[in-house]
Amino acid sequence: MIDFQNVSKSFGGQDVLTAVSFRINDGERAGIVGPNGAGKSTIFKLITGEIEQDRGEIILPRAVKIGYLRQQLNPHAVDTTLLEYAEDAMPELEHMQREIDEIAHRLHALDGAGQQRDLKRLGELQGAFEHAGGYDLQHRAEAALCGLGFAADALGRPFREFSGGWQMRAELARTLVARPDILLLDEPSNYLDLPAVEWLKDHLAAYKGTLVLISHDRYLLTALTSI
Incomplete structure (x- = not known):
């Protein structure tokens, strides 16, 4: 659930939001439309707590898990391969795997009580790892990257070798791979060609969490949102 109650926000004395109220229930799909600067x-930055x-x-x-795709790239790592970049969406799995x-x-x-403990x-740990999707993480990362247009033989290339537009596709894949409870997508179809948009639509149609979509793409808004 996302519940805004009379929320206002200004920057430098200019009102950006004034007494905004809305509620998005768990599992609902909402679209946010409006001109630039509206x-x-x-709203997304307020939801994530980036600003107050x-x-x-x-x-x-x-303890809600939020996935947030921004319009501008904010890479979390550059000295990795493309596939590693997408897989790193869930660092908690790496920590669990290390302890396992x-x-x-x-x-x-060990023997006796120590071994039993x-x-x-x-x-x-193995149960938590499976529940979090650890055993199919690589498969999901590969599927997302290829669905968004990357060739299979490109997955081992360094992330930094790709252009800004392709890095944004990788960031989108990374956001989807994390399987958040709430998914905030800000213009996700930017930099995507038609096959990638179709894959994204189908993927999001199967997503079970709460989706909030900012987009000028009427096709995606109509296909994916209900409020």
């Missing part, structure tokens, strides 16, 4: 991206409102209240679920490997490595040296922890 405050659409400001001047007045009003914003209510979000606790550490426990598995030392199990043979580690076996229990290992089972918990």
